[in-house]
Amino acid sequence: VLIDRIAGARVAGADGALADLVLGGGRVLRVAPAVPSPPAGGAATVLRAGGRAVIPALVDAHVHLDKAFLLADAEEDGGPPAPDLGAAIAAVARLRARVSLDRVRRGAERAIDRLIANGVTAARAHVEIDPAVGLDLCRLLQELARARRDALALQLVAFPQRGLEAPGMPELLAAAMAEGLSVVGGCPYVDADPARHLDLVFALAERHAAPVDLHLDFSDDPGRSLLPLVVERTRAHGMAGQVTIGHVTTLAAMPPDAQARALQALAEAGIALVVLPATDLYLGGHGEPGSRSLAPWERAADAGVRVAIANNNLENPFAPFGNGNLLQAAWLAGLTRRAAAPARRRTLFDAVTRAPAAILGLPPHGPATGADAHLALLDGDGDGPDVALRAPAVLATLRAGRLVHALAGPPIAREGGQAETTTDAGASR
Ligand SMILES: [Zn+2]
Numbered sequence: 001v002l003i004d005r006i007a008g009a010r011v012a013g014a015d016g017a018l019a020d021l022v023l024g025g026g027r028v029l030r031v032a033p034a035v036p037s038p039p040a041g042g043a044a045t046v047l048r049a050g051g052r053a054v055i056p057a058l059v060d061a062h063v064h065l066d067k068a069f070l071l072a073d074a075e076e077d078g079g080p081p082a083p084d085l086g087a088a089i090a091a092v093a094r095l096r097a098r099v100s101l102d103r104v105r106r107g108a109e110r111a112i113d114r115l116i117a118n119g120v121t122a123a124r125a126h127v128e129i130d131p132a133v134g135l136d137l138c139r140l141l142q143e144l145a146r147a148r149r150d151a152l153a154l155q156l157v158a159f160p161q162r163g164l165e166a167p168g169m170p171e172l173l174a175a176a177m178a179e180g181l182s183v184v185g186g187c188p189y190v191d192a193d194p195a196r197h198l199d200l201v202f203a204l205a206e207r208h209a210a211p212v213d214l215h216l217d218f219s220d221d222p223g224r225s226l227l228p229l230v231v232e233r234t235r236a237h238g239m240a241g242q243v244t245i246g247h248v249t250t251l252a253a254m255p256p257d258a259q260a261r262a263l264q265a266l267a268e269a270g271i272a273l274v275v276l277p278a279t280d281l282y283l284g285g286h287g288e289p290g291s292r293s294l295a296p297w298e299r300a301a302d303a304g305v306r307v308a309i310a311n312n313n314l315e316n317p318f319a320p321f322g323n324g325n326l327l328q329a330a331w332l333a334g335l336t337r338r339a340a341a342p343a344r345r346r347t348l349f350d351a352v353t354r355a356p357a358a359i360l361g362l363p364p365h366g367p368a369t370g371a372d373a374h375l376a377l378l379d380g381d382g383d384g385p386d387v388a389l390r391a392p393a394v395l396a397t398l399r400a401g402r403l404v405h406a407l408a409g410p411p412i413a414r415e416g417g418q419a420e421t422t423t424d425a426g427a428s429r
Contacts, residue, residue, distance in 0.1 A: 001403040008034050009049035011367040012384035023373045026400035046413045056366030057374035058326045060123035061356035062246045062274045062310035066137045068111035070316040081317035088317040114324035116405045119376030119394035126159035129176045138176045151404035159185035186214040202233045211242040217250040225250045231269045240270030249284040251295040267304035276312035277332040278322040298339045301347045308356040326352040331391040348388035373401040
């Protein structure tokens with residue numbers, strides 16, 4: 001269903017007044033004070049917000065669709081997996097041999113549905129490339145990305161989860177990029193020679209003029225930090241603004257001055273940070289009850305680092321509690337860092353909307369004139385930053401002005417002439 005107008009929406013910056021959003025051509029054409037009766041003119045499909053908040057659609061900067069919903073399989077296979085990175089990687093690697101590609105496809109489709117239902121209209125998905133799966137997952141995800149592109153824009157990362165040291169791996173990663181994936185991924189901590197891993201990743205990215213997105217520093221031991229190696233290569237390749245690092249839980253375990261220096265270096269090198277609360281808090285922080293294991297996102301933002309908060313995994317050994325809900329991930333990140341001040345809430349809100357959109361290189365979106373009409377209607381009247389306190393339900397998701405998800409609830413009306421019929425939004429998909 002293409003929506004022509006959203007009526008009676010609460011949007012940021014309107015000083016509490018309700019607004020009507022006129023949509024067309026996939027964009028927000030106009031944001032105007034709400035009027036009780038529709039303007040005269042042609043027929044229009046109207047989504048009645050009823051005073052609820054309309055925010056920019058959420059963007060997930062880091063998610064794995066090709067191992068979503070494998071928790072039950074892992075439990076069947078080897079018992080409940082331990083909350084430990086090595087155990088999670090091993091559990092999923094074992095499952096690759098016994099879980100069919102069809103089963104993986106169903107998990108990925110369910111994850112895509114879950115993201116859309118949670119207000120996400122764009123995501124960067126890491127696709128596993130390794131000798132056991134070859135390019136199977138790459139092709140599967142490319143197919144799903146095409147099939148679902150009206151609802152979710154997927155940017156695919158070639159991701160060597162088990163490193164680049166197995167025979168043929170550098171060639172396989174290069175082949176995945178040649179197949180059309182958009183971003184070169186990396187996981188240097190699984191290799192004996194992480195510097196060589198990084199060299200291969202940056203060289204491949206340069207060849208394709210592609211961004212780099214690394215799983216990095218996923219450990220409680222700052223002595224094993226690879227941050228200096230990444231900063232050095234980002235500079236050497238002139239890739240400021242094109243490099244993103246996920247996890248970086250070592251930051252949480254660093255003494256304060258080392259942490260401040262590391263954040264400064266990231267800001268100066270133009271490297272973005274993605275924290276993944278549902279995984280970082282589950283797998284890391286053993287023996288560190290004070291700091292736990294979430295990178296200090298608020299200090300990173302203060303230092304000038306672009307920060308996103310993302311899902312990483314849904315119901316699998318890496319994140320049994322991963323539920324695809326980015327607003328809840330922001331809520332959890334705020335709670336864990338005890339960062340509740342209004343400025344922090346703005347950072348949290350940006351970390352699931354504008355910052356990840358910038359990481360993906362997307363144009364501006366949201367309830368503003370001229371922006372792309374990727375929008376989420378929330379169950380609540382809190383606009384903007386306060387949603388991080390409440391993590392309200394998403395009632396409807398719009399991508400390019402099209403209603404791509406709706407809980408039964410927000411009424412849609414067909415207006416024009418004297419007739420007006422209300423349809424059930426829940427039946428639209
Ligand atoms: Zn990940």
